[in-house]
Amino acid sequence: MPTLVWTLFYIAIKWFDGNTTSSEVLTSIFSIPFSAQGHGVLWFMYTLLGLYLVTPILHAWLRNASEKDIRFYLLLWLITMCYPLLQMFVEVNDTSIGMLYYFSGYVGYFVLGYWLQRYGEKLSLKVAALLMCLSVLAPIVVKIMQLKVDFYSLFWYLSVFVAIQCVFWWKAMKHLHIVLHISDSVKGYITVFSNLSFGIYLSHIFIMRHLVWHISFVEHINSQLLQIAVVSVVTLTLSFFVSLIFGITPFGNAVVGWRKK
Template sequence: MKETKLQWADSLRALTTIAVIILHVTAPLLTSMESLTDWWIGNIIESLVRFSVPVFFMLTGALLFDKEYSISIFLKKRFFRVVIPFIFWSIPYILFSLTLKVMHKEHLDYFQVFTFIIDQFKNGSSYHLWFVYTLLGIYLFTPIISKWIRSSTNKEILYFLIIWLITVLFTYPILSIFETKVDLSYFNGFLGYTILGYYLRKVNFESTRKKDSIAIFLFFPGLIITIAGTYFLFILKGEKDELYYSYLTFNVLMCAIGVYLYVKDKYVKNQFILKFLNLINRFSYGIYLVHVLILIFLTKAGITCFFIHPLIGIPATTILCLTFSVLIIYIVNKLPYGKYISG
């Protein structure tokens, strides 16, 4: 299979898709108080894959901001390609929630059903769909900000990123005391990750060795801070606290940059692995949309990270979820007009 210039970006998207599934499979371990060993397994694995969502946003910026679109073309080619699958795959989650209400003998008249459906579309029919709402907001801004980015120097982009980094540091309560009334809301949020992804794609390092060294230097300290910080908050509060899991914290940012830089400009030679990664990359958005629905049914069947020892249960459940997700999206994609809803 012929290598493309940005094959590394496709492979990275595939890896982050798998990492998101691992994250959601592992999450129940951190709310279970039955075994401290299980909790530690959950904490370590969860911390290892927190890079996933930030890297998704970084890839969005890296691949979108370099291109020039008219607003109409962008909305047609990009925005609605995200919206239509999102609307379609929101429906099963809404139907599932309505089914639960019926099973719990909640009486709903037609108006209540209608308002419930509208509310679900408005606020999200599943916990993982917050990502799509955030992505859509960034997409709406893309035709505007991409022009600024393409016409900016590296120093000007770095200027934005430094101020964005300050807003990230304020996420920690111990540092938030230094926050002033200066309004930095124009710099905060996940938009920073998209600009960072674009910036890091353009940066040329002296050598691959130097790039990889920087990646490792950032990833492992970030990982240790995430693991240790979550543990200390757990001991302090006696329950799960997700401060150090937040995607907009410096420790997760370090991990995300580390993974992004390490994979950047690396190309997979093994054809079997390459085909596998290309398959996941091709259907990554659809897999993201449908995988929680698969996890729901796997849970109903008793297949979770708990069905056997977590060190086996997590990879086994992840593989099953990924397999069924790919299969469903692949089949939908083959249906008439299926490419418009498969994601």
């Protein structure tokens, strides 16, 4: 429901701004079940919806799969994410008729999360940190040596380096959770922020582009780095409070996916 609400909201904003015609509005509305409409930032929601649809099938397999089976799947998935590098040396078919096409995509992250939750303790933090260093150095090496590889693909979500960083941050957060003694009050604030993160994601692009970018003192910041930092903080703050306001109303679940009980 929040995805639908914000889709219609962004379609309306485009129409009010004069960036779309009435016929294009109707086309966008009828296209909602098939692709992200209103704003490109909503593409992520459609990816999640697709994963939710396939979750019962994954659950049935994972319930009976051994760790060896899961690791074999993850190995094939990691190979598909190495295609940009492999293409420097061999011919790779990364289209829908490629042999490993059905092992690619975001389903791998679901399976990786399951493996981490169940078997992740087998991976030490030191090994995860070493892999993290390699993932940070790899794009730098590619850039310095001017290797013929799609540089953007090294940072894309379906990159082996991004997957490695996800594993590292998961291990790091698990370690911090054990080491740090967080008070119940702080945990409460973190929980509220987590509950509102969906609403923050859905609203932040509108708040940033239609509000924050037009604040006088933000426009007149000379330093680009400082301006980016200020925009980020102000956008996050405003998005949080907007989501919180919706969250304490009867419309919370429909708009931001959370309602304060």
